[in-house]
Amino acid sequence: MTTGFQRCGEFALALLLLLLCAAFRRTLEADPVTHMLVQLPALAWAGWLFAGVASVRRPRLEAAPTNAGGGAGLLIVFFGIVFWMLPRSIDGALTSPEIEAAKFLTVPFLVGAPLRLSWYRAHPILRGFLLSNALSMLGVLAWLYMAAPIRVCNSYLVEDQQRLGLAFLLVALSLAAIWGGRLFFKPDGGSAGDLLPDLKANGSTSYDT
Amino acid sequence: MSMTSTAAPSPQTGAVKVAMLISGAVFVLMMLVGVLMRAAQGDLLDLDPALFYQLMTAHGAGMVGTAGLSGAAIMWYFLGRHVALTRWVFHIFLALFLLGVVLILGAIFLGGFGAGWTFLFPLPAISGGAWDLGAAAAFLLGLVSIGVAFLLFYLEAGRAMISAYGGLGNALGWPLAFGGSTENAPPPTIIAAATVTVFNTLGIVVGAAVLVVSLINLYLPEFAVDALLAKNMIFFFGHVFINASIYMAVIAVYEVVPEYTGRPWKSSRIFALAWASTLLFVMAVYPHHLLQDLVMPGWMLIMGQVISYLSGIPLLAVTAFSLIVYLKGSDIRWDLAAGLLVLGVAGWSVGSVPAIMDGMISVNKVMHNTQWVPGHFHIYLLLGEVAMAFGFMAWLVRGDVAQSRFTTLDRLGIWVYIAGAGGFTLMFLISGALSVPRRWAVHMEDWLTQDRIATGFAVLAVLGALIFVLRFVGGLGRSSKA
Numbered sequence: 001m002t003t004g005f006q007r008c009g010e011f012a013l014a015l016l017l018l019l020l021c022a023a024f025r026r027t028l029e030a031d032p033v034t035h036m037l038v039q040l041p042a043l044a045w046a047g048w049l050f051a052g053v054a055s056v057r058r059p060r061l062e063a064a065p066t067n068a069g070g071g072a073g074l075l076i077v078f079f080g081i082v083f084w085m086l087p088r089s090i091d092g093a094l095t096s097p098e099i100e101a102a103k104f105l106t107v108p109f110l111v112g113a114p115l116r117l118s119w120y121r122a123h124p125i126l127r128g129f130l131l132s133n134a135l136s137m138l139g140v141l142a143w144l145y146m147a148a149p150i151r152v153c154n155s156y157l158v159e160d161q162q163r164l165g166l167a168f169l170l171v172a173l174s175l176a177a178i179w180g181g182r183l184f185f186k187p188d189g190g191s192a193g194d195l196l197p198d199l200k201a202n203g204s205t206s207y208d209t
Numbered sequence: 210m211s212m213t214s215t216a217a218p219s220p221q222t223g224a225v226k227v228a229m230l231i232s233g234a235v236f237v238l239m240m241l242v243g244v245l246m247r248a249a250q251g252d253l254l255d256l257d258p259a260l261f262y263q264l265m266t267a268h269g270a271g272m273v274g275t276a277g278l279s280g281a282a283i284m285w286y287f288l289g290r291h292v293a294l295t296r297w298v299f300h301i302f303l304a305l306f307l308l309g310v311v312l313i314l315g316a317i318f319l320g321g322f323g324a325g326w327t328f329l330f331p332l333p334a335i336s337g338g339a340w341d342l343g344a345a346a347a348f349l350l351g352l353v354s355i356g357v358a359f360l361l362f363y364l365e366a367g368r369a370m371i372s373a374y375g376g377l378g379n380a381l382g383w384p385l386a387f388g389g390s391t392e393n394a395p396p397p398t399i400i401a402a403a404t405v406t407v408f409n410t411l412g413i414v415v416g417a418a419v420l421v422v423s424l425i426n427l428y429l430p431e432f433a434v435d436a437l438l439a440k441n442m443i444f445f446f447g448h449v450f451i452n453a454s455i456y457m458a459v460i461a462v463y464e465v466v467p468e469y470t471g472r473p474w475k476s477s478r479i480f481a482l483a484w485a486s487t488l489l490f491v492m493a494v495y496p497h498h499l500l501q502d503l504v505m506p507g508w509m510l511i512m513g514q515v516i517s518y519l520s521g522i523p524l525l526a527v528t529a530f531s532l533i534v535y536l537k538g539s540d541i542r543w544d545l546a547a548g549l550l551v552l553g554v555a556g557w558s559v560g561s562v563p564a565i566m567d568g569m570i571s572v573n574k575v576m577h578n579t580q581w582v583p584g585h586f587h588i589y590l591l592l593g594e595v596a597m598a599f600g601f602m603a604w605l606v607r608g609d610v611a612q613s614r615f616t617t618l619d620r621l622g623i624w625v626y627i628a629g630a631g632g633f634t635l636m637f638l639i640s641g642a643l644s645v646p647r648r649w650a651v652h653m654e655d656w657l658t659q660d661r662i663a664t665g666f667a668v669l670a671v672l673g674a675l676i677f678v679l680r681f682v683g684g685l686g687r688s689s690k691a
C-alpha cells in the first residue's frame with residue numbers, strides 16, 4: 001500500500017524529472033539519442049508518477065468507467081506517442097517555443113499519466129501484445145533510422161539519426177532481456193512484474209473485464 | 210470495473226475440433242497440390258511454370274501454416290487439462306489465422322504471387338512482372354495476421370502457465386533440470402508448451418519485424434534492406450516456427466500414449482534437461498539454413514553444423530527412447546490413434562537423420578539445392594508432425610476406449626499412408642542424391658522416372674490421409690473417453 005511518505009517521494013521525483021528535463025533542455029536536445037531516449041521517456045515517467053499520486057488522492061481516476069479495460073487511456077497514449085515519433089514534431093520542438101512547451105505538457109499528461117491509469121486495467125494479453133509489438137517495432141524503427149536515405153529531421157545530421165537507430169536496437173534488446181528475464185526469474189512466483197502484475201498463484205486474474 | 214475471474218482447467222474440445230477439421234482438410238488439399246507439382250515435374254501434366262510457382266508457394270505456406278495450426282490446437286487442448294486458459298483467445302486465434310489464409314490465397318491465386326513461402330528479399334519486390342506490389346503486400350500482410358494470431362495464442366499460454374506455476378522458469382521445469390527438485394515438477398505437457406511458448410514468441414517478434422521492414426521496402430525501395438540480415442531474420446523465424454509445430458504436436462504423444470500403455474509419461478530430470486537444451490538449440494541452430502551464404506560469419510556456420518548434431522540428442526534420446534521404454538512390455542491395444550502417434554515419433558526421428566547430414570557444411574555444399582532437402586523435411590513433417598496430427602484427430606473422436614477398434618479400414622489407411630509417404634520421401638532423397646535440383650518447374654528427361662514414381666507414392670499418401678480425415682468427420686459427434 002502506498003504510504004504518504006511514498007506519495008511525497010513520487011511527487012518530488014516527478015517534479016525533479018520535469019525540472020531536470022527543462023534545465024538540461026539544450027544539452028539533451030543537442031543529440032537525438034538523448035532527446036528521444038532520455039528526455040521524452042523522462043517526461044513520460046514524470047507523468048506516470050503524477051498520475052500515481054493523483055489516483056491515490058482521487059481513486060475514481062483509476063476506476064473511471066469511461067476507461068474500462070484501459071482502452072480509452074491507451075488510445076490517448078497511442079496517439080500521443082505517434083505524434084512525438086514524427087520527425088516533424090521533433091523538429092518543431094527544436095525550433096518553436098510553443099511546440100516545445102506543448103511537448104513538456106503532452107508527453108507527461110497524454111502519454112505517461114494515461115499509461116499509468118490504464119495499464120493495469122488492460123487485459124494481460126493486451127499488455128503482452130503491446131510489449132511484444134513495442135519490441136518488434138523498436139527493431140523496425142532501428143532499421144528505418146539506419147537505412148533512411150535522407151535526413152528525417154532537419155535539425156540532426158544523418159550520422160546522428162544512424163546512431164539513434166543503433167540506440168533503438170540496443171533499447172529493444174535490453175527491454176527484451178529485462179521483460180523476458182522477469183518472466184523467468186520473478187522470485188515471488190505468483191507475479192511477473194509489470195508484464196502481468198496481478199496474476200495470482202491460484203490461477204485467478206484481476207483486471208477489467 | 211475491476212474484477213477477479215477464476216476458471217478451472219478444461220480442454221476446449223469444440224473449438225479444437227474445428228481447428229483440426231480445418232487442418233485435416235487443408236492437409237489433404239495441399240497434398241493434392243503437391244501431387245500436381247510432382248506430376249508436372251514428371252511430365253504427366255502440362256502445368257504453366259508460373260502456375261507451378263504459385264502452387265509451390267501455396268503448398269509451402271499452406272503446409273507450414275497448417276502444421277502450426279494443428280500443433281497449436283493440440284497444445285491448446287492438452288494445456289487446457291492443466292491450466293485455466295481464456296477461451297476466447299482461441300477463437301480470435303482462429304479468426305486471425307483464417308484472415309491470413311484468405312489474404313495469402315488471394316495474393317497467390319488472384320495476384321499471381323509465387324515467390325515461395327520464405328518471401329526472401331528482394332524477390333517479393335522484384336517479380337519481373339509476374340505479380341504486382343499489391344499481391345506481394347497481401348501475402349506479407351497475410352503472414353502478419355497469422356503471426357499476430359500465434360502471438361496472442363502464446364501470450365495466453367504463457368500467462369496461464371506463469372499464473373499456475375509461478376514463472377516461466379518453473380513451467381520450463383528448470384528447478385527439476387538444474388536443481389533436481391521434484392517438488393511441484395510440471396508435467397511433460399507444461400514443460401513442452403512452455404519451451405515452445407518462449408522460443409516461438411521470440412521467433413514471431415523477429416518475423417514481425419522483418420515482415421514490416423519488407424512491406425515498407427515494397428513501397429519505398431530507397432529504404433534499403435540488408436539482404437543478409439533479412440535472410441537471417443526470415444530463417445530464424447521460419448526455422449523456429451516449423452520446429453514449434455512439431456514440438457507442439459508431440460504433446461499429444463505425452464498425453465495420449467499413457468492412456469494406452471497405462472504408464473504415465475513422467476517429467477524426469479533428463480526430460481527437463483532435454484527440453485531446456487532444446488530451447489537453446491532450436492534458436493541457435495538456424496544458421497544451418499545459410500551454409501551456402503559465404504558472407505556469413507564463419508563461427509555462425511560452424512555453430513549451425515555443430516548444433517545440428519546436438520539438437521538431435523534430446524529428440525532421439527528422450528522422446529523416442531522413452532516411447533520405446535513405455536511401449537515395451539505394456540499391454541497396449543493398438544488402434545488408429547496409437548498407431549499414428551507412434552508413427553509420428555518414428556517419422557520425426559528418422560527425418561532428423563538426413564536433416565543432420567544436410568546440416569554438415571561439406572554435404573550441404575553439394576546437396577543444398579537438390580531434392581535431398583524436401584526429402585528430409587517431408588519425412589519429419591509428413592511422417593512426423595502430420596502423422597501426429599492425424600493421430601490426435603483419431604483419438605479426439607475415438608469415443609469410449611473399451612469400444613475402440615483397429616478396423617480393417619484403419620489398418621488399410623495407415624499402411625497406405627506409410628507406404629505412400631515413405632516411398633514419396635524416399636524418392637526425394639534418391640533424387641537429391643542424384644543431384645536433381647529442387648524448386649524446378651520443368652525437369653530434364655533423365656529425372657522423369659523418379660518424378661513419376663514419386664507421383665504414384667504421393668497419390669497413395671493422399672488416399673491414406675483422406676481416410677483419416679473422413680473418419681474424423683464421421684466421428685465428429687463423439688469425444689474421447691478414457
